[in-house]
Structures are given as structure tokens and as C-alpha cells.
Amino acid sequence: MSKSQALGPGILMATASVGGSHLVAATQAGALFGWQLLWLIIAVNVLKYPFFRFGVEYTLRTNQSLVQGYKDKNPSLFYLFFIVNLLAAVVNTAGVLLITAALLQYILPGDLSLTTLSFGLLFVCLGILIFGHYKLLDNSSKVIMVFLCIATAAAFIVALMNGPAHPTPQVAPSPYELALLGFMVALMGWMPAPIEVSAINSLWLKSKLKTANLTRRQSLFDFNLGYAMMLILALVFFALGVLLQYGQEQKIELAGVAFSKQLIDMYAMTIGEWSRWLIAVVAFLCMFGTTITVLDGYARTLDESLKIIKPHNYKHSLSLLIGLQSALGMIVVLFFKGNLKEMLMFAMTMAFLTTPFFAWLNLSLIKGEIYKSLPKPVKVLSTLGLIYLVSFSLLFVVWRWVI
Secondary structure, three states: OOHHHHOOHHHHHHHHHOOHHHHHHHHHHHHHHHHHHHHHHHHHHHHHHHHHHHHHHHHHHHOOOHHHHHHHHOHHHHHHHHHHHHHHHHHHHHHHHHHHHHHHHHHOOOOOOHHHHHHHHHHHHHHHHHHHHHHHHHHHHHHHHHHHHHHHHHHHHHHHHHOOOOOOOOOOOOOOOHHHHHHHHHHHHOOOOOOOHHHHHHHHHHHHHHHOOOOHHHHHHHHHHHHHHHHHHHHHHHHHHHHHHOOOOOOOOOOHHHHHHHHHHHHHHHOOOOHHHHHHHHHHHHHHHHHHHHHHHHHHHHHHHHHHHOOOOOOOHHHHHHHHHHHHHHHHHHHHHHHHHHHHHHHHHHHHHHHHHHHHHHHHHOOOHHHHOOOHHHHHHHHHHHHHHHHHHHHHHHHHHHO
């Protein structure tokens, strides 16, 4: 099997991740503070790497998913994961769906409402997932990522050639004030992805292994390629925020939908009107890929969890869960879209605060012979990563609830 045929789970992981964290959070960081938070983008991507990789290593060595590993290690931890994952599935579905619908509204002519577009997007996503399942999702994710990378690279090259669109402020705002700790924590929560995506990725890999005879080397190539895409695209979106929006007098919108629209306007005013549709398509592809993979990924982890809790052989259980997750996400869109900013900030913050726990849990599952066989840099990064994640989480908890 060629390397291109072996691609799948890692690319799915990238399409699930390159959404709110990159398009919104990374771009906002650059737009608000210039290059000052470049180190943070790099650090959180690099230091989370081992804990995502552990999911791949565990599935390859045991042929089991991380979800099953959680249950085997400690039932209490497994049920905690299930609850966190259930809440994340609904909130994240609503968030990415609403942002995607807003971007589609920007592209399409007419006055279609966000509600109508959200229903339409869900219908398309459900059609791909329910009737095509993994194979169609696998193939479509590769197409989405190719177009996304090409369009993003084109936008970045043009912006880089033109240079900064606004003069650098004489007094640059600092992100290191204690009051902005919440922004930094939220940024890291979904950067490059919530930690539960490691469990989703292990399920995608397990599904891929049922249809393809992959070697460990091929699977790690796929994972590393997907993770590299996440890091590079995070840096590109961050740089675009710096080049196109940093230093402008207009207030930067922090709400997801409002910021996405403002981002497209900024491209048109700085690069040229022709770029409006380029960045609109880039942003839409980014969020559509995230929406479809979020629907599939979280539903797979919930389905796996329910099968572990109460074994069943109902072959349509995954489709039912995708439908239920879509319905609950749509309810959140209908009733809480006015508080999207607060909902997303809460979800991103909670994602970061749970990261140290699940990072430790992933590490604990590969102790023994699996851990001994890992490259030394990965072991060192896992130690540094735990220290970093725990320290930042404790700092935030003390600042938010103690001081």
C-alpha cells in the first residue's frame, strides 16, 4: 500500500481541528497582539503532540481504542470521560455549525437565514456520514484539506508580499496582563484541538485498520502529516492576523461569527476586492471540514462508550447518534446563538482545564514496553508537556477562583 492510500485518520484529525482554533483563535491572537504570542502557538502545539501520538501508538499496539483503554484502566475515569465528551459533542457541534453557516451566508446570494443554512449544512453532513460512513468521510477530508492548503497558502503569500496592512502601534497592547490569562487559556484549549480528539483519532485509526493492512510506519506517517498540517496552518492563520489586522483602529470582534465576517472584510480592504471570495471559500472549507468531522468523531466516541457500557450489536447505532448529536447541536444553535461568544469561550477554557488529566491518562496507557519503544524526544516532550499544562491550569484556577 502506498503512503497516499494509507492516509486517512491523521488527515481527518487535521480537518476536525483546523476550525475554531485556527480560523478564529489563532487569527485573533495575531490581530490583537502582533507577533507576541507566536511562542504560545508553537509551544502548545509541540507540547500536546506526545499525548495525541499516544492514541495512535496505543491503537496500533493493542488494536483497541483509547476509549476501551480508559475503561480497562479505571471505570470511574471512563465515565468521567464519557460525560465530558457528551457535553463537548453538543457544544462543539453547535459552535462550528453556526460559524460555518455564517460563512456560507456570506458566500451565497439572497437572504437565507442562519437557521435555514444550519439545517441545510446538517442535511449535507448527515448525507455524507450516514450513507457513506468512514470511506466517504475519508475521501472527502483529503479533498477538503488539499483545497484548504492551496487557498490558505495563496492568501498568505499575497499578504506577505504586501507586508503589514496597518502601522505598528506606538504602544503595543500586552497579552501578559493577568486579566488576559483567560484569553490565553481559551486559545490553548482548542489549539491544535481539544485533547479528546486523540480518542476520536484512535477510533478513526481502528476503523481504517479494518479496511487496510497498515504498518506502524504508515500509520505514524499519516498522523505526523496531519499534525504538521495543524501546526503549519495555525502559524499561517496567526501570521495573517498579524499582517492584515494588527494595528487597525477598528475594534477586533471576538465573537466567532462576527469575527469571521470581519476577517473577510479585512482581506478585501487590504489585499484587494478579488480576495473576498478567496478567503470566504478558505474559511468555509475550513469550518465545513471541521463540522463534518466533529459530527462523525464525537458520535464514534459516544457509540464506542455505549457499547462498552452495555454491549449491543445494533448496526445503525452510529447513525442514530450522529442524528441525535446533530439535533441537540441544532437546539443549542436555535436557543443560544445570541451567547455564542460566551459558550465558545467556556468550551475552549474547559477543554484546556481537562487537558492535563487526559494527557496523563493517555500517557499512563502506554507505560511499559510501548513506552520504552518510543523515541527519546517524545518521552522528553511528554514530561515537559505535563509540567507545562498542569502549571498553566493551576495558574488559571488560582487567578479565576482564588485571587
